Amino acid sequence: MAAQDLSAFLQWAHENNIEWDKDAIEIREGKHGLGVYAKKDLDAGFELIQVPKSIVLSEQNSGIANLLEEEEIEGYVSLTLACLFELSLGSASNWSAYLALLNNRRPQMAGDLPEDARQLMKKSEVYGDIETDLKDMQEDFDKIVVPFLEKHPDVFTTEIVTKFFSYEEFKTMAWHVSSRAMDVDNYHVSALVPFADFVNHNSEPNSDYLTHEDVCEICGALSCEHLDELDDDEDEDEVPELESAVAKKKRAAAKKSEANGDDEDTENDDDDDADWEDEDINDTCDIILDEDVKKGEEITRHYGPFPNKIFLSKYGFAVVDNPDDTVSIQLEAVKTAAGGILSDSSVLEERVQWFLDTEDVFIGEDDDDEDDMEDCCDGEHDHDHDHDHSHKHKKAKDAAASEDADEEGDDVEEEDDDEDFPRDIMYIMHDGSIDDRLLMLLNVIFMEKEQFAKVQESMEVATEYFNDIFLRRALEEDLAIDGAEEDDEEEEDDEKPEIKPLDEAGRKVRKSVLEALLQVLRLRADAFGVSDATTAEEDLEALNKSGLTGLQFYGSVCVQGEKQILQNSLKMHSKLISEL
Ligand SMILES: C[S@@+](CC[C@H](N)C(=O)[O-])C[C@H]1O[C@@H](n2cnc3c(N)ncnc32)[C@H](O)[C@@H]1O
Structure with a gap:
């Protein structure tokens, strides 16, 4: 030059x-x-x-x-x-x-x-x-x-x-x-x-x-x-x-x-x-x-909170230990895993369809940081936009309020946006947690028949049910963080909301959700040939010593990052199931 x-x-x-x-x-x-x-x-x-x-x-x-x-x-x-x-x-x-x-x-x-x-x-x-x-x-x-x-x-x-x-x-x-x-x-x-x-x-x-x-x-x-x-x-x-x-x-x-x-x-x-x-x-x-x-x-x-696959295909590089990285889960894999666990598999299609038809009513407003992603995908890049910035850790929105807003036409733009994301893909986040859609779907699939009837009948009951699930997850994550920070003397004593302990029926649903999730994770790992022979940490160490440079290095960063996410998620959810 x-x-x-x-x-x-x-x-x-x-x-x-x-x-x-x-x-x-x-x-x-x-x-x-x-x-x-x-x-x-x-x-x-x-x-x-x-x-x-x-x-x-x-x-x-x-x-x-x-x-x-x-x-x-x-x-x-x-x-x-x-x-x-x-x-x-x-x-x-x-x-x-x-x-x-x-x-x-x-x-x-x-x-x-x-x-x-x-x-x-x-x-x-x-x-x-x-x-x-x-x-x-x-x-x-x-x-x-x-x-x-x-x-x-x-x-x-x-x-x-x-x-x-x-x-x-x-x-x-x-x-x-x-x-x-x-x-x-x-x-x-x-x-x-x-x-x-x-x-x-x-x-x-x-x-x-x-x-x-x-x-x-x-x-x-x-x-x-x-x-x-x-x-x-x-x-x-x-x-x-x-x-x-x-x-x-x-x-x-x-x-x-x-x-x-x-x-x-x-x-x-x-x-x-x-x-x-x-x-x-x-x-x-x-x-x-x-x-x-x-x-x-x-x-x-900062170019935007992209997962590595977007960084690589849009910019030609990837970020080691990228906090915005995700692993995609296909709806089909969820159905396969759940079908193997359900005693009455005839409910599967009905529940999945109900979730897909109704989910928009429950998904809350986008996270604030969405606004900050100034050039996220730019509306330019022509692949699937198959990462979801906004479906993590939401509160199920007040269904009644949302119905009012829809009537007034306030939500027209949001609805249009929602149409844009692929309905058959869900996500595992960088820390191994799952996105709201997958969490909701698994619970819909495994909830008891009577509970499903109530949820179908009343949006208020459904909102309460999903909010309870999100709250439990938030508390689990807090516990995980608190555990990691046990020694931190300056830790703030935030007041935590109370949640009822799970009853027997609730525990049964939870167990099925976690079993299906672990199965989904293994299916995803197998589909991409992710081996357990080495840990993701070992893979990263090997990659850093490999002498690979440029795109070959960044491509391997994508592979290693996805393995790390699957590993985190398997670990997190195996622990949760063992504690039930
Ligand atoms: C908007 S341009 C930035 C200027 C560019 N470095 C140049 O020489 O013209 C974006 C490109 O810079 C490179 N780049 C930017 N940030 C990078 C990073 N953190 N790691 C690796 N490459 C990066 C990538 O090739 C990317 O496609």
């Missing part, structure tokens, strides 16, 4: 009003390719990078925005075509220096490995994702890209198509898009944000990516006549994105002022929101320091 590519890019960035303090940070080669590094000690709250939205490389900003809109091409295909078009313009493109820098650095993606190297990942779910992504990409190319190019021969001449729009070029650019695109706002949607996109991921990041998402969908402005018209029609009280951007800016500024030794009472400045609304919301995508950093340290941010 050319150091010249980088300096040409920096010159271009400067000319296009991307703002950064040249004495404070630099882009340079590091252990994860290019990255952003501090050139001197910097304080939390420091505004590192500001990228005007006018220079993000989005479908809307590209020279073929009108064509892409006319043909209703969306998502990653549209952004990839926009980028390829700009690349084909060469120096005539507004982004030529940026694209030249990317073009000389092929992204390291698992789909690029030869099939025999990909086989290494076959013991992980990521293998299926990668194969599906490759198949989908070929299909998108054949069914969307080729007809689009053929329809506009004046723009995409034979020469241009041959040089810039072959399947290989499309695939490479799609990987740039997958690993770099960031959520910008509801006009640009997902885009390449030059400079900000050189910040690498870290599980404990020192910076944050901020953007004001709530702009006019028609013209991208912060305020305009379209928005005024909309405002007239809509309730005045909904401006969630604005508030979160303001809150984040305030937090960053508070840190900055703390760092500067200002004594102002930053806790009590909520009344000042009005001061922030107009002056401090820029039409830029910003990277702001969350922590103090020392000279030479890398600036990092």
Whole structure:
């Protein structure tokens, strides 16, 4: 690469009003390719990078925005075509220096490995994702890209198509898009944000990516006549994105002022929101320091709470001991395991169907941290989104309240979102606990006949029943944590809610649930060839000594991580069953 590519890019960035303090940070080669590094000690709250939205490389900003809109091409295909078009313009493109820098650095993606190297990942779910992504990409190319190019021969001449729009070029650019695109706002949607996109991921990041998402969908402005018209029609009280951007800016500024030794009472400045609304919301995508950093340290941010299979297929790396990692469980495996335990197997289909038809009523609001996953999947990545950020540790929602809300139309958006997740997949979380859906389903399958009749009859009874199950699980987890922290003298004496001890019938249901779960875990382990010959910890030690690097290392991290989850879960649930 050319150091010249980088300096040409920096010159271009400067000319296009991307703002950064040249004495404070630099882009340079590091252990994860290019990255952003501090050139001197910097304080939390420091505004590192500001990228005007006018220079993000989005479908809307590209020279073929009108064509892409006319043909209703969306998502990653549209952004990839926009980028390829700009690349084909060469120096005539507004982004030529940026694209030249990317073009000389092929992204390291698992789909690029030869099939025999990909086989290494076959013991992980990521293998299926990668194969599906490759198949989908070929299909998108054949069914969307080729007809689009053929329809506009004046723009995409034979020469241009041959040089810039072959399947290989499309695939490479799609990987740039997958690993770099960031959520910008509801006009640009997902885009390449030059400079900000050189910040690498870290599980404990020192910076944050901020953007004001709530702009006019028609013209991208912060305020305009379209928005005024909309405002007239809509309730005045909904401006969630604005508030979160303001809150984040305030937090960053508070840190900055703390760092500067200002004594102002930053806790009590909520009344000042009005001061922030107009002056401090820029039409830029910003990277702001969350922590103090020392000279030479890398600036990092969190890409989102992804399981490793998403990290690998979207970004080409995976995280050791990733707290957001999950193992998927297929509904079929649950049915197989439960069918072997139920004395009356005829109830199985009925109970499963009832659960699938009714579950939405009981699943509570999303966890708050959902909002913080700024570029989680970006709405761009075209595989199944088969990780579920939001179905863990919920409270069953008040069915009656939810029915009211539905009548008023409040939940329309949430319902649409819920339709998006695959109903036949459930999850084991990183610590070995199971997600709410699996916990509920197993209890529905094994609950006594009379109990099932009551639950079917009354949503209130059902809500109470599921809340009791969630509460028991929360207490079990607390006990596990308390056990681990026994020696911690400063442990807080939180008051724990009381729950009734299980009666004989309850214990019987619980035993069947745990037996089925252990069976499900073994089925999942067998399906992926997970061996018990070594522990996951031993596998990690061996992996660290293996000398594997790059994608082969990260693929093995996925395999090891999934084994660790299964091992944790088998251990946890074997202990629970032994204590019954
Ligand atoms: C948005 S780009 C960041 C800039 C990139 N390093 C470059 O050279 O252009 C994301 C890519 O950086 C690399 N990367 C970022 N964080 C990483 C990490 N924690 N571990 C390994 N690779 C990482 C991966 O190749 C990923 O696809």
